[in-house]
Amino acid sequence: MGALCSNNNNEDHEDYYFDNSRINNINNRSIIKENNSFIIFHNNNNLNDTENIYIINQSISKINSVIRGYLFRKKFAEYLKVDLMDFTNELYVCFIELSKNKKFFKKLNPEIDKKLLEYRRTHWSEFYKEDPTKSINNMLHNMKTYVNGMIFEYPDNNFHSDDIEVCTKNALSCYKGSIDLYTSKKNGYGELIYADGSQKIGTFFNDEFNGWNTYIDSDGILYVGLFQEDTLNGKGIKYILDKDSLYKGDFKNFKRHGYGKYYKDLSIYEGEFNCDKKHGQGKITLKTGDTYIGEFKNNMISGYGQYIWKDGKHEYKGNFLNGKFHGEGFYKWEDNEYFKGNYYNGAKEGKGEIGYNDGRKCYVNFKNGKPNGKGILIDKDKNEFDVEFEDGIMVKKIKKNS
Numbered sequence: 550m551g552a553l554c555s556n557n558n559n560e561d562h563e564d565y566y567f568d569n570s571r572i573n574n575i576n577n578r579s580i581i582k583e584n585n586s587f588i589i590f591h592n593n594n595n596l597n598d599t600e601n602i603y604i605i606n607q608s609i610s611k612i613n614s615v616i617r618g619y620l621f622r623k624k625f626a627e628y629l630k631v632d633l634m635d636f637t638n639e640l641y642v643c644f645i646e647l648s649k650n651k652k653f654f655k656k657l658n659p660e661i662d663k664k665l666l667e668y669r670r671t672h673w674s675e676f677y678k679e680d681p682t683k684s685i686n687n688m689l690h691n692m693k694t695y696v697n698g699m700i701f702e703y704p705d706n707n708f709h710s711d712d713i714e715v716c717t718k719n720a721l722s723c724y725k726g727s728i729d730l731y732t733s734k735k736n737g738y739g740e741l742i743y744a745d746g747s748q749k750i751g752t753f754f755n756d757e758f759n760g761w762n763t764y765i766d767s768d769g770i771l772y773v774g775l776f777q778e779d780t781l782n783g784k785g786i787k788y789i790l791d792k793d794s795l796y797k798g799d800f801k802n803f804k805r806h807g808y809g810k811y812y813k814d815l816s817i818y819e820g821e822f823n824c825d826k827k828h829g830q831g832k833i834t835l836k837t838g839d840t841y842i843g844e845f846k847n848n849m850i851s852g853y854g855q856y857i858w859k860d861g862k863h864e865y866k867g868n869f870l871n872g873k874f875h876g877e878g879f880y881k882w883e884d885n886e887y888f889k890g891n892y893y894n895g896a897k898e899g900k901g902e903i904g905y906n907d908g909r910k911c912y913v914n915f916k917n918g919k920p921n922g923k924g925i926l927i928d929k930d931k932n933e934f935d936v937e938f939e940d941g942i943m944v945k946k947i948k949k950n951s
Contacts, residue, residue, distance in 0.1 A: 637699055641725060643717045644701075650746030652769030656790050668788050668795075669750075671773050673761040676784035681775050682760040685752060689737055700724040700735070720744060726753070743767075751776070774800060798822070820845065843869070867892070890915065913938060 657665070673681055680686070702721045726739015735741070735753035742748040746769075751762025758764070758779045764772040774785015781803045787796040798809015804825040805811070811818040811827075820831020827833075827845040834840050843854015850856075850872045856865045867878025873895035874880070881887040890901025896918035903911045903920070913924025919941035926934040926946065937945035 640701070640713055640716050640720075641699060641723060643713055644720055644723050645742060647717055648723075648742055648744050648746055650748070650765055650767070650769055652746070652767075653765055653771070653790060656769075661790065665771060665788070665790075668771060668773055668786055669763050671786055673775065673784070681783065682752065685754050685760050689752070689754065695727050695729050695737060697726065698728045700728070772803070870894075911936065 701716075701723050703719055704721055722741060722743045724735055724739055724741045726735065726741075727737025728734070728739075729736040732755075734756040736755065737753065738751065739753055740748060740750045741753075741758075745767040746765075747767045748765050749758050749762065750764070751758065752760035754760070758776045760776060761774065762776045764776070764781070766772070769790055771788040771790065772781055772785060773788075774781050775783035777783070781800045783800060784798065785800050787800075787805070788794070792813065794811070794813035796805055796809055796811045798805065798811075799807025799822070801807070801824075805822040806824060807822060808820070809822055811822075815836035816834060818827060818831055818833040820827065820833075821829030823829065826848040828847060829845060830843070831845050832840070832842045833850075838859030840857045841850055841854055842857075843850070844852025846852060850869045853868055854866075856869075858864070862883035863881070865874060865878060865880045867874065867880075868876030870876070874892035875894060876892060877890070878892050879887065879889045884906040885904070886906050887904040888897060888901055889904070890897060891899040893899070897915040898918075899915060901913065901915050901920075903913070905911075908929030909926060911920070911924055911926045913920045913936070914922045916922075920938035920943075921940060923935065923937050926936045928934070933949045935945070935947045935949060936943055
């Protein structure tokens, strides 16, 4: 949309100039229908009468000729059957009701609602030492001419019905908030709601979502964080209501990327993310109470790490692949008994060492997780025995040099 005001003194606008009484007759409101937007401007009390006259005069000069004719003949009621502002407000209420995100709001209860309000009110200072939106706020502060208004967007670039139901169903989105008078762009605080139920609440700059804001997508997922040019980039929060999962940390293009903390199903993960997946170094405490500290790859426990069971009696240090013991590892269980050796796909495989709580050690091959074949047993007194196992059972034991 073109600028409403310019620095040029355009003589063509003189025909649309009118005095104070004329302005009062239209209640200091103007309507603009251009591109795919339908905009209502309210009178801005921060502006003086001269500025208001000029703004409304320039606004009307942009209106479609047919609508402009009705405006000059003061036939709002004849054109829209009701007062223009009443019509717009009613349209706004109906559109909100139709577009309300059912996935998000139908699950709310007092306890969850309180939690969501807490998330939405999360301030940048929880993550930043300095205000990341300071530059945006300074630019908005320097804008001296803006008003509170509404913008309805339609796919056919036209707002051409006096039927509330028709207008509501055809609208793509509705914005209610601060609008810059010179550019007709969303600037400042406002709320933008789409027909699919998604909504943006917070600061806009040059028509784009910028700053520490709140966004609810069409699936009912809540985001609170630092938005840059309509995209969540930086620190923030992601909350999925129906799964009761929460992420707090770094984002890139709405995806978890960087370092963060993730809560889901009574489990907690804290560590590195890459493209929305747990990837890199991290720590996870499962709902069972077990803990893993180490490497993750593509959301799976893979690489070197340490797994500790809740009871504290069982512990594994070594290599993992897709959540299973795989490669060299050391597994200790209660009474300080242990296995040290190789794992394949979660089972002991190949050469290994078993340590018993009475001081004995056994060196033997493993197959499918069980000792098999010949091996050597050394007791606590350093006596050596030739042993043989079949499917985990010792079938032969002979003392060496006897």
